[in-house]
Amino acid sequence: MDVLSRFSLLKACLVMWVLGVTGCASTQSPMPMLSYTGPQSDGKTLVVALRGIGGSVKSFEKYHFISDLHRHYPSFDVMIPDAHFGYYKEKNLRDRLEEDVFKPARAQGYKKIWLVGISLGGLGSLINFQCCESEFAGAVLIAPYSGEAELHQDIETYLAGSGPSPWESARWQEEDSKDFLALWAWILDNGALFSSGRIWLGYGDKDRLSGHELLASRLPEKNVIRVKGGHKAKVFSSIWNDILEQKPF
Template identity: 35%
Template sequence: MNAKVIVRALLLAILISITAGCAFRGETPIATLRYENPSKPASEGKKLLIFLRGLGGGHEIFQNNGLVDQVIIRGLPFDMVAPDAHFGYYRDETLGRRLYEDIIVPARQQGYTEIWVAGTSLGGLGALFLQIEHPGEVDGIILLSPFLGWNGIVEEIQSAGGLARWEPGPHTVEDWQRYLWAWIKQYQARPERVPPIHLGYGASDLFVSAQDLLATALPEGRTTVVKGGHTYGTLRALWTTYLDRYGPALRRPHKEPLTAPPR
């Protein structure tokens, strides 16, 4: 997850998506790796954690980088899944539907009473859009070094004096960056209506301007910043820091969902 590699991969993915009609097409159902947690306490109910990958690598990165094992070692009450949420699902605008239909609905039918989503890089963006498109279907969101759009929209918001003073103007999902930040602005005004959102990133991250801006919208105590950039090393450090800090209290009360802006 080197910063230069991410940028090159993202630009390549966008180029291919424009020039090759069926490249990166999302399959139905979405391919998913599943990790049963043998150490989860039976007394704490059935809970599920969905890992959303970034653009680089594959959906096995959470196992390969120890994130799955850290949950098991700590005896946290979560089974885990890692769908292959590659760029094609974003291009086709089908990621939210696939996560809902292929993972969340079956999980609820299997008796999972609490579902969290942890997204890294592009997966952080996917986690937020899942909440926007399917409000009330997840119980918590963890954003790890998330990609939240390009600098242009961030600079516009900063120039306006921050999210509270920024006026997004007319926006639909076609202008996904403005749509996303308009939702974040709405969230900032009433965060209690949304399941808890936690943010973690490296101080030298490639997308730190947007991450700093999102941090201003979150309630106090929901942001973790560590040394590092947009790398797997930072991802590992963020995850262990997050679990050490919040692991014992991952269960949160369910909140009334925030209505998504018009599509």
């Protein structure tokens, strides 16, 4: 069972607390979404953008993510499903994305699907990669949520040879903690994937979420973008532009 299918309400509440958001919308089938056709679309590459917990499907256009992408890649199409927090809480994000986005995209003839995730959407991108990485060309993770700071600290201590394995510690045996341990075990066990150049990471040096440096340590340095700033939309926009300048796709 993958990390998404076991994503617990307890962990969901923690995520919302960390990100400073309360409440979540109800889920729908199929997922509502916005679509943007590239000005020189060739129907071969699709970028699927996953929103943060406090954003909306319109946030990507509001902060010029779409126009910035098309300035560099005019042939790319974009789909933005309304993958809000409710899908994580109800444990059906992966199923809905597969049925409403990925499967139809493959049927339409798209050859490459890229994931772009911001904050909670970065977690969603990792979850989809963890499940079915061969289905995706790559992923751009902008300030992704990947668990509690204490968990990251325990993993770093263990990797440095200065502490016990968090995978064997009684501290992290609750189901929700095991979900993130499973995610990090997958990250650490898949060095070839994370060193392949298919995954990009960007974050601000004052971002309130943790785990970014730990994830960055698994990636090629050229695939990591660090900027000044915190967990804010204008910082995410700056990161996106810096990544686009590196020609990631």
